[in-house]
Amino acid sequence: MKGLKIASVIALGFVLIGCDSRIDAVNQEMANIRNQPPLPIEPAPVFPPVPNFNYSAQQLRSPFLPGSIAQELKIMSGKRVYPNFSRQAQPLESYALETLTFKGSIKDGAGQIMALILTPDGEIERVQRGSYLGINQGRIVNITPTQIDLIEIVPDGRDGYIERPRSLILIGPVD
Numbered sequence: 001m002k003g004l005k006i007a008s009v010i011a012l013g014f015v016l017i018g019c020d021s022r023i024d025a026v027n028q029e030m031a032n033i034r035n036q037p038p039l040p041i042e043p044a045p046v047f048p049p050v051p052n053f054n055y056s057a058q059q060l061r062s063p064f065l066p067g068s069i070a071q072e073l074k075i076m077s078g079k080r081v082y083p084n085f086s087r088q089a090q091p092l093e094s095y096a097l098e099t100l101t102f103k104g105s106i107k108d109g110a111g112q113i114m115a116l117i118l119t120p121d122g123e124i125e126r127v128q129r130g131s132y133l134g135i136n137q138g139r140i141v142n143i144t145p146t147q148i149d150l151i152e153i154v155p156d157g158r159d160g161y162i163e164r165p166r167s168l169i170l171i172g173p174v175d
Contacts, residue, residue, distance in 0.1 A: 087137075113128075146170045
């Protein structure tokens with residue numbers, strides 16, 4: 001038993017000596033790296049100057065606007081259109097126009113055609129010429145058995161508004 005203790009102490013001593021020599025070797029290598037002269041830094045690349053470009057197409061359509069909006073801006077130049085924020089909003093003005101579905105039309109007792117609109121909530125609403133729908137104050141100007149034509153008032157991107165024609169096409173009869 002005594003021999004086992006002595007052998008354990010000797011083995012432990014060799015292990016500690018071996019660890020010490022690895023740590024000393026790492027410390028010596030780090031000292032060598034620190035004592036080396038620093039490597040030179042490459043100079044920044046030289047970029048050639050960019051040639052000047054004179055834009056000579058100011059009178060043409062802006063490449064940053066879709067063609068239809070650019071055309072609408074030309075048509076509406078000089079006209080001032082503003083949404084009527086004091087008008088009482090109608091129920092269908094709380095929905096985006098894209099979420100409303102034209103499902104059919106009926107005629108009232110006076111022969112005036114009315115449209116049936118399906119809301120995202122699954123409700124059917126009746127509208128007529130002069131009614132408003134969509135979040136851009138879309139006013140209905142014409143209703144046919146297959147289409148609803150309306151005029152929306154949308155921002156023009158230049159602190160003003162323009163009128164934009166839109167249409168809802170008949171999707172199918174009411175289920």
